[in-house]
Amino acid sequence: MEARNETAVSEFHLLGLTNDPALQPLIFSLFLSVNLVTILGNLIIILAVSSDSHLHKSMYFFLSNLSFTDVCLSTSTIPKMLVNILTQSQSITYTGCLTQVCFVLVFGGLENCLLAVMSYDRYVAICHPLRYIDIMNPCLCGLLTLFSLLVSIVDGLLHSLIALCLSFCTNVEIPHFFCELAQIIKLSCSDTLIDNILIYVAVCIFAGVPLSGIIFSYVHIVSSVFRMPSSEGKHKAFSTCGSHLSVVSLFYGTGFGVYISSSVTDSPRNSSVASVMYSVVPQMLKPLIYSLRNKDMKEALRKILGRTVSHQ
Template sequence: MEARNHTAVSEFLLLGLTEDPALQPLIFSLFLSMYLVTILGNLLIILAVSSDSHLHTPMYFFLANLSFTDICLSSNIIPKMLVNILTQNKSITYTACLTQVCFVLLFGGVETCLLTVMAYDRYVAICHPLRYTVIMNPRLCGLLMLFSLLISLVDALLHTLMVLRLSFCTALQMPHFFCELAQIIKLSCSDHFIDNILIYVVACLFGGVPVSGIIFSYVHIVSSVLRMPSAEGKHKAFSTCGSHLSVVSLFYGSGLGVYISSAVTDSPRKTAVASVMYTLVPQMLNPFIYSLRNRDMEEALRKFL
């Protein structure tokens, strides 16, 4: 069959998590609830941090940006899925699909970078407390945020431009609930060896480097905490890191679970279900983790409400 040029592609079909009509109302209700909780929880975090002057510190600056990133990532995926279920129309235009891919990569990359930056912030706060305000000054915080955004934007645009060169000549049906980069590449009938290599290289960079930085930070944090003479100081130090460590474990643990599930199963639909664990669940639970494990955040939320 002769390959068609990508300009002839008008739309893709998102098959979703299941094709059973009886389950569609349940899935719609579940994802709508998850989306509303995600938006409300992260919005409260942002408003609490911005309204309380005691939280105008680097730690909460990065937390507010993490909440904003979670809102953007969820808003890029769930609304289109809900519209498709409500209208019983599984199509998504070619342009909208590539746009969704680009923004998923962008906000996913920013979240990865932010978790690493927040680990470094905790490292400086615990290992170099006397120099904390000097090291983590507003200029450095702004540069770290800008660097995270720029490197993620370059990654997202690079992958999107690589997809633009692909052609499609098969049934354009994705057994997924959003346009995922790997799924689009699988639908292509042109040579996508370079695209696969690029995915693995970028995955190693965005996975290996941040994880190494987080591990490095927490090795030094644990070493410094264990040398503290007072039990109260140890407990306070660990409590400030507990929320971040929980979020990191949830984010990377769910991502690793999706990778393992895709490796051991041949069912794309099961992989799609597992993808919910890293694209939606961490973003919904992050506000609860930070608000329930952080007294300052609890107090700020109480004052705001």
């Protein structure tokens, strides 16, 4: 049996996106700007929904929860990267790394579930418009959100416990700007067969089921829209779910793109750069998508801007 140099790991090293010191100030400025735009944009969405009575509907209730999730997801990864650049350090504690893994999985899973719940909301609105208010009542909306949170916590804790059971060799360098579960598993000296099987099963359950729900909802939505007699009704129906469909395409499109790029390239550094597209960019663009494509949201933001200007 081959001997392995296993050791008690106290910290990992996050290698970031580049080794070039000259690029570090540019990366710091870029990610600081992205993080501020993400937080500000999503907080404005939450403020608009909470302050405008016209937006006190299930669709915008889920949207505000999605925006809060995006803020949490962004702040789970980027601030530590910015601190490491400022201090010219690459270290993150073992506990901090596993905590980051857990938070990323919980909020990433919650986003996945909320997108599925929002697609169900759009399905009821378009396919059962007369029963929409009765079906999507506040009690059901709260239960769906709570269930999504509980499922995401279970998913995050399950994967974190898997990582907690791993043993590591002398190499503790993660070619990424945050602790990603897949990269941690690659560093392990343990036999990871069971771990990988559990991860694939968990992904099929916690990601496959919401994605299947989204596909199911939109198949029925499209079928219902095509049966509408008037072109005006079709346009209104598509505009109702256009923002959500754009966000779903962005979320899953970037995720699948990164998965494919990591499969065809052997460079961990290229994979880490590509992962920015799913871990940073969607959270920044979502407020812009909902602001530009949703008439009610644009009106609510216009009111907030008007009140802000009048108070100055």
